[in-house]
Amino acid sequence: MNVEFSDRTSKLKASEIRELLKLTQKPEVISFAGGLPAPELFPIKRIEEVTKQVLEEKGEIALQYSTTEGYAPLREIIVNERMAKNGVNTTIENILITNGSQQALEFSAKLFVNKDDVIICESPSYLGALNAFKAYEPKFVEIPMDDDGMQMDKLEEAIKNNPNTKMIYTIPDFQNPSGKTMSIERRKKLAEIGAKYKIPIIEDSPYGELIFEGKPYPCVKSFDKEGYVITLGTFSKTFCPGFRIGWVCASKEILQKYILVKQGADLQANTFTQMIAAEFMQKYSLDEHIKKIIDVYKKRRDLMLESMEKYFPKEITFTYPKGGLFTWVNLKEGIDAVDVNVDALKQNVAFVPGGSFFPNGGNKNHFRLNYSTMDEEHIVEGIKRLASVIKKYY
Known part of the structure; x- marks a missing residue:
């Protein structure tokens, strides 16, 4: 052809x-x-039970179109359980449900990056995110890591050398692919750098709750005073990847742009799976x-x-x-x-x-x-x- x-x-x-x-x-x-x-x-057995319950009790709602923002009870659970556990005080007006956090990664580049703009990321970084970003023809600047994660002095130097930096991408917890974790001190510093240079920070956090030793670190967003940190979460690693339920947690001003992009992409995430997930988490402990x-x-x-x-x-x-x-x-x-x-x-x-x-x-x-x-x-x-x-x- x-x-x-x-x-x-x-x-x-x-x-x-x-x-x-x-x-x-x-x-x-x-x-x-x-x-x-x-x-x-x-x-599987519990999901089978909950699925039947959703269909019997709320079938007409579950199989219908829904709002772009997502199913309100599920967003409440994300606010009160998942985000609160990571030190983030937020509301459902700051939460958008996406088709996995992979969709949120693609939306992030669409929102912030023009051709030849700079995306700063860890070196190495998540292949799926890089592939999502590359469609928007950015330039990448890689920041080396040590055992405490991305090196903040090198990050600030890179921002000064690249004034067209439009986005900083990080996976602070058990990073994919390195397995490294960003220290609390650097999380604080990263939030400060985002605010200082007015650059959005995309905090990709799929693994933070899968901690084997010690206590979970608070999200970078928990140190965000100016609204420049955007946290991407997902139930794919802690519940069911096939449900494709992720979310964006951002300031209302920024989230509204994500909502508009999602309306143009697919209108909404799957109503049925959102309701099953919410019902499951109301009935059983995800923790x-x-x-x-x-x-x-x-x-x-x-x-x-x-x-x-x-x-x-x-x-x-x-x-x-x-x-x-x-x-x-x-x-x-x-x-x-x-x-x-x-x-x-x-x-x-x-x-x-x-x-x-x-x-x-x-x-x-x-x-x-x-x-x-x-x-x-x-x-x-x-x-x-x-x-x-x-x-x-x-």
């Missing part, structure tokens, strides 16, 4: 993670590639469900890291995440993790090469491992297989 697409379309590329997931659908493949929750932890998830993921993290210590070459380093879904592996310079992954797939084990997490390229000697999806037996066997492949490169 001779079809002329927009210039913007040429910037779109298939998600490397999604393409990898197609290859890992074979039952014999041990996949550490996706950021998938453990399916055996989905509360209790999250505790079950944490217990399982912590054991799997411990087992993966222990297995890596035991079987990987000693020169290899990796992060020790205190929550979330991922650890980040550093190979010696000169090794391309894509090549390692090709060889690993021949042994029926998969991961995500790290190069795609760096928007400006390079840094090919890294990869991301997920420990939430595979059971304990497969984690050990998968790491053994992966270690045998990596040793060929050392």
Whole structure:
């Protein structure tokens, strides 16, 4: 076909993670590639019960169009339980329900970024966000991280050197892909920097409640006095990813723009799944469900890291995440993790090469491992297989 697409379309590329997931659908493949929750932890029976209740008692509402902002009882739950738990005092007028937080990421770039504007992000950063942003043809400036997250002195220097910076993107809790967590002091500083330079901060927070050690840190937004911090939340990692329920928490002025963009995109999120989620959380404790998830993921993290210590070459380093879904592996310079992954797939084990997490390229000697999806037996066997492949490169 001779079809002329927009210039913007040429910037779109298939998600490397999604393409990898197609290859890992074979039952014999041990996949550490996706950021998938453990399916055996989905509360299927309770959802079945609640779904029936919603249809019987509120079916005509559940199957009808609804408001763009989202189902009010669910927004109340987000305000009073999820956001309050993270130190944010807000109201439902500050909450918009989206089709997963991925939609909110795409909306953020649409709202704030013109061609050649600068988006500042952590280095490395979440591949799904980078792909969503790239359609708007920005330039990316990467800020290095240490064990306390994004380095604030380097961030402020980058803003001064790039006056057309329109957005700062961060994943402060158990960052995807590195597993690192931003310190409380830097969260405070980040909120101050956003206000000082009048730049929106997109705080992507899908993993904050999946904490294995210590207490949860307050959101960056909890330190926001001027309204420049926009927090994106989701139930995908703590409840059901298939429901595609995320949210934006922002000042009323900013949120109104997100609402307008959503009206143009899809009018509203799914009424039925919003009502099921709200009914579930009114009837059962989501916190209790999250505790079950944490217990399982912590054991799997411990087992993966222990297995890596035991079987990987000693020169290899990796992060020790205190929550979330991922650890980040550093190979010696000169090794391309894509090549390692090709060889690993021949042994029926998969991961995500790290190069795609760096928007400006390079840094090919890294990869991301997920420990939430595979059971304990497969984690050990998968790491053994992966270690045998990596040793060929050392």
